[in-house]
Amino acid sequence: MWELIAANKRKSLIIFIAMGICLLTLGYCVGMAWLGPDAGFFGVLIAFGVWVVLSLISYFAGDSILLYTSNAQAVTHDIHPQLFNIVEEMKIAASLPVMPRIYIIDDPSPNAFATGRDPQHSSIAVTSGLLSGLNRDELQGVVAHEMSHILNRDISYLTFAGVMLGSIAMISQIFLRGSRFGGCSSRRYRSGGSGCGQAQLIIFIIAIVFAILAPILARIFYFALSRKREYLADASGARLTRYPSGLASALEKIGFSNIKLSSTNNITAPMYIVNPLQADGYSGIFSTHPPIQDRIKILRGMAGGASYLDYSKAFSAVKGGSGGIIPSAALSDSASVPIRDAGVEKEAPKDPKDKTRETIDLLRAVNNYAFLTCACGLKIKFPKNFAQNEFICPRCGRKHEVPSSNNVLAAAVASAIPAKPVTATAYGVSPQVYARKNVGWESFNCSGCGALLQLSPAFIGTSLACHSCGKEIKIR
Amino acid sequence: MMTMMGLILLVLVVFLLFVLSSVASIYNILVGLRNQVKNAWAQIDVQLKRRHDLIPNLVETAKGYVKHERETLENITKARSAAMGAQGVADRSKAEGSLSDAMSKFFVVVENYPDLKANQNFLALQEELTSTENKISFARQAYNDQVLGYNNKIQMFPSNIFAGMFNFRQEQFFQVENADERQAPKVSF
Numbered sequence: 212m213w214e215l216i217a218a219n220k221r222k223s224l225i226i227f228i229a230m231g232i233c234l235l236t237l238g239y240c241v242g243m244a245w246l247g248p249d250a251g252f253f254g255v256l257i258a259f260g261v262w263v264v265l266s267l268i269s270y271f272a273g274d275s276i277l278l279y280t281s282n283a284q285a286v287t288h289d290i291h292p293q294l295f296n297i298v299e300e301m302k303i304a305a306s307l308p309v310m311p312r313i314y315i316i317d318d319p320s321p322n323a324f325a326t327g328r329d330p331q332h333s334s335i336a337v338t339s340g341l342l343s344g345l346n347r348d349e350l351q352g353v354v355a356h357e358m359s360h361i362l363n364r365d366i367s368y369l370t371f372a373g374v375m376l377g378s379i380a381m382i383s384q385i386f387l388r389g390s391r392f393g394g395c396s397s398r399r400y401r402s403g404g405s406g407c408g409q410a411q412l413i414i415f416i417i418a419i420v421f422a423i424l425a426p427i428l429a430r431i432f433y434f435a436l437s438r439k440r441e442y443l444a445d446a447s448g449a450r451l452t453r454y455p456s457g458l459a460s461a462l463e464k465i466g467f468s469n470i471k472l473s474s475t476n477n478i479t480a481p482m483y484i485v486n487p488l489q490a491d492g493y494s495g496i497f498s499t500h501p502p503i504q505d506r507i508k509i510l511r512g513m514a515g516g517a518s519y520l521d522y523s524k525a526f527s528a529v530k531g532g533s534g535g536i537i538p539s540a541a542l543s544d545s546a547s548v549p550i551r552d553a554g555v556e557k558e559a560p561k562d563p564k565d566k567t568r569e570t571i572d573l574l575r576a577v578n579n580y581a582f583l584t585c586a587c588g589l590k591i592k593f594p595k596n597f598a599q600n601e602f603i604c605p606r607c608g609r610k611h612e613v614p615s616s617n618n619v620l621a622a623a624v625a626s627a628i629p630a631k632p633v634t635a636t637a638y639g640v641s642p643q644v645y646a647r648k649n650v651g652w653e654s655f656n657c658s659g660c661g662a663l664l665q666l667s668p669a670f671i672g673t674s675l676a677c678h679s680c681g682k683e684i685k686i687r
Numbered sequence: 688m689m690t691m692m693g694l695i696l697l698v699l700v701v702f703l704l705f706v707l708s709s710v711a712s713i714y715n716i717l718v719g720l721r722n723q724v725k726n727a728w729a730q731i732d733v734q735l736k737r738r739h740d741l742i743p744n745l746v747e748t749a750k751g752y753v754k755h756e757r758e759t760l761e762n763i764t765k766a767r768s769a770a771m772g773a774q775g776v777a778d779r780s781k782a783e784g785s786l787s788d789a790m791s792k793f794f795v796v797v798e799n800y801p802d803l804k805a806n807q808n809f810l811a812l813q814e815e816l817t818s819t820e821n822k823i824s825f826a827r828q829a830y831n832d833q834v835l836g837y838n839n840k841i842q843m844f845p846s847n848i849f850a851g852m853f854n855f856r857q858e859q860f861f862q863v864e865n866a867d868e869r870q871a872p873k874v875s876f
Contacts (some may be wrong), residue, residue, distance in 0.1 A: 292811065292814050292815070292818075293814055293818075296814065296815070296818035296821075296822075297818070299818070299822065300818060300821045300822050300825050301825075303730055303734070303822050303825045303826050303829055304825035304826075304828055304829050305829070306723065306726075306727055306730075306829045306832070306833060451825075453828065551824075651807065668807045668808075
């Protein structure tokens with residue numbers, strides 16, 4: 212890993228310098244065009260200032276801004292144990308010092324991204340479409356790919372390059388829009404007519420041309436950086452899981468999906484595992500990701516093992532040439548990396564409808580919905596601020612008490628707090644004991660006041676207090 | 688003459704500083720790598736312990752459903768206590784291996800009990816156990832990756848000179864003697 216990170220650093224540096232030159236030249240031209248021939252360096256200073264400010268913002272808040280604009284919601288182990296476990300497995304495989312934060316984006320389009328400034332402050336976000344469409348091995352492949360972005364420091368480089376691209380785009384936009392109202396002519400009063408001389412006009416034209424070109428150039432650099440990283444993350448992902456087919460079949464599913472991701476734009480697109488904006492198969496200097504068919508072919512071609520060398524061989528077989536996608540230092544490790552067997556799916560493949568329903572319920576759980584299974588088998592879902600206290604089952608007509616404030620999670624948390632011993636003695640009787648049946652939601656009446664109590668399947672405590680009279684009830 | 692001497696002295700001092708700082712940086716890198724190896728080894732223990740912690744829950748949940756399989760459950764409990772009590776790398780890996788065996792036998796038995804397979808608690812435990820098995824094998828894999836990096840560094844020039852000097856020894860790879868154990872037990876539900 213050391214060699215990879217070091218090689219990554221060197222290659223990124225070249226692209227950063229190229230983008231930096233673009234930015235400063237743009238600043239210089241704009242400065243000369245607006246403030247006169249002597250003010251070029253002032254323009255450079257301003258461009259540099261814009262970049263520094265944006266960099267600072269992105270360093271400290273970049274990930275939270277990105278997650279916020281993607282409508283990502285944090286999840287814990289309780290909400291989606293499988294996703295959490297898979298991320299932890301990959302964290303262990305990658306020997307990452309801390310666990311990345313995990314987010315779910317409510318979007319039917321399958322996709323995922325990683326962000327953060329360094330491995331200590333990283334996040335992985337997946338869409339609900341990804342969770343409902345992929346099996347465990349495939350999900351593991353996607354998470355491994357994202358974990359590789361974190362491990363190889365791609366997240367910080369991409370953020371850094373994205374900020375530079377953003378600064379360039381911002382300055383050129385301001386300049387081009389400002390110039391529409393007559394660039395040098397507006398300053399004629401100050402320089403007494405000479406301001407818009409022949410020379411100034413030429414500088415002005417050059418500045419306009421460069422203001423149009425700079426963002427395009429910067430974008431080409433940015434996307435070149437991004438494309439390389441994708442192959443490398445695929446290679447690292449295959450090595451982490453020891454199972455290239457998992458990622459390959461995940462990419463197939465993601466590639467074949469024709470649902471578009473709703474919350475994305477040009478700057479955030481390179482962060483996803485598959486570009487959410489581009490049509491299939493397009494590849495060129497303006498594409499953020501390598502063609503997905505090639506990525507799948509390479510992964511499928513890794514017959515002998517899951518090492519970087521195997522990936523590099525498969526890469527040469529698909530793309531021709533000597534590869535060069537993996538830094539040579541990483542290829543030197545001679546240890547063979549055998550591919551593991553496919554994990555066994557827990558059950559026969561579920562009906563896709565059921566899996567989608569499960570994912571929707573998961574999102575409801577994230578949004579503090581309460582779940583209640585009626586005696587007739589209908590699963591009733593209550594939003595967080597449900598206005599009524601009682602609810603009549605639409606199928607069988609039974610009356611239910613709306614579980615106040617106790618969604619699955621709140622119940623689990625509340626139960627962890629032991630009931631006050633005072634309440635038991637206050638009644639002067641031995642506490643009521645309820646034996647669990649372990650069949651989904653269970654409901655029973657409090658022996659003290661008769662209130663209906665509901666027990667969530669996630670309840671793990673040994674006692675609880677009645678919500679209306681406070682009587683302690685033991686749960687067995 | 689004096690300026691010449693001064694110049695030579697200056698060059699020597701600069702050279703010495705350069706050598707010292709590179710030695711220091713190589714030393715620090717070696718220490719960092721060795722600590723990572725140690726940490727990776729500790730990770731395996733963490734996951735093995737997690738498996739030991741999960742097993743009583745599993746046995747407790749299954750008890751009510753698999754009344755006729757008392758022996759299978761007892762075997763798991765016994766293998767677990769044996770694994771927890773085992774000392775030394777060889778003994779421990781053997782004990783953990785037989786625990787894995789006992790568990791995979793149990794999961795085969797589970798196939799005959801649809802009620803158990805539908806139990807929410809059991810499903811949750813099942814995911815935790817599957818994941819813990821994965822984590823154990825990933826932790827071993829990560830340990831070997833770290834050892835590889837560390838050993839490479841020790842053998843490569845110029846760090847090999849200082850590795851010998853400061854007594855950095857090569858670490859052993861984690862190897863499973865029995866080829867069957869190389870894979871996490873086939874957990875099929």
